[in-house]
Amino acid sequence: MPHCRRRALIAYLCLFCVAAGAPASAATLEYVGTHVWQSSESSFGGFSGIEISKDGTGFHALSDRAWLYWGSLQRDPQGLIRDVSVAGRARLKDSKGNPLKPGYLGDSEGLALGDDGTIWVTFEGLDRLASFENPDAAATLHPSPPDLPGMRVNSGLEALAIDPTGALFTLPEKSGHEDRPFPLLKYTDGAWSRFSQIRRDPRWLPVGADFGPDGFLYLLERDFHGLLGFSSRVRRMRLTDQGPVDEEILLETTPLQYDNLEGLAVWHDGQGIRLTMISDDNFLIVQRTELVEYRLRD
Incomplete structure (x- = not known):
């Protein structure tokens, strides 16, 4: 073997060994706990969205019955979580206050x-x-989102997240076909745009989203x-003008490990990034409203 080829092969093997020995991502996810939230209120249940305060003690939870x-x-x-104290509840109103x-x-x-x-x-339903301004205020309407493939009754804009600049990001629960990416919409300054697209894995459908304190978009998906x-599964990614990067x-x-997790909130608990998820019990006696939490350590 000529010396130049031998040196090239040795250099390649050294490079391969260094790459193989490079440490992988140091992010680890650990289970924190599950709390079953119960109430006798007739309006209680069907929770599809949740927001947690920065200190982890305050919450807002949205049901799919307004x-x-x-x-x-x-x-x-x-x-x-040992207990949940409800300070108030309100039925959302339309733009006329009804x-x-x-x-x-x-x-x-x-x-x-x-x-x-x-x-x-x-x-x-009526995708919008x-x-x-507050839970008792009449709704302020905004321009209708673009009509996207796959958006039908019960498969519209189910996940919503707001970034530090105040821009809103959402995507439909279905994309129209299992091998078609989900279009990611951005709403800012009163206008919609198609910001990017997110890879779809067959059967996994997005139901919740939030931006974490690390700048990643966290996406909660489910399979029935x-x-x-x-x-359920959670993946995160960074959003760039060229599309999502650093996805993991x-x-x-596993099936039946938790109930129907639909809402996701991401915050920092002082030790790591906390993921808080809430389940939609569909107002069925055989299901439960669960608050499930994990901690991510980078």
Whole structure:
């Protein structure tokens, strides 16, 4: 073997060994706990969105029947949820101040809170975006989102997230085909745009989203297995003008491990990034409203 080729081969092998020995991502996800939230209120249940305060003690939870709950979470010294105290609840209203009824007009799904206290909500059925100055205020309507492939009744804009600049990001629950990416919409300054697209893995459908304190977009997805219930997964990615980068799947549960997780909030608990998820019990006695938490350590 000529010396030049021998030197090239040795250099390549050295490079391969260094690359093979390079440490992988140091991110680890650890289970924190599950709290079953119960109430006798007839409006309780069907939660599809959740927001958690920066200190982890305050919450807003949105049902898919246009009810908004808010209050506080009692945690033990280890940060586990021990009780939920409801400070108030309100039925969201339309732009004329009339309470929204469950169904086509009142199928509220995505929830995001602005730094100024504005409550942002996406709706299925009549696909739209609305904002509320407070839980008792009439809705402020915004331009209709673009009509996208796959957007039908019960498969509209279910996930909603707001970034530090106040821009809103959402995507439909279905893309029209299992091998078609999900279009990612951005809403800012009163206008919609197609910001990017997110890879779709067959059967996994997005139901919740939030931006973490690390700048990543976290996406909660679910799969339905019939009598075996639901499985869930969480993946995160950075959004760039060229599309999502640094994507990784952080969590993938087994069927029946948890209930129908639909809402996701991401915050920092002092030790790592906390993922708080809430389940939609579909107002069925065989299902539960669960608050499931994991901690991500980078």
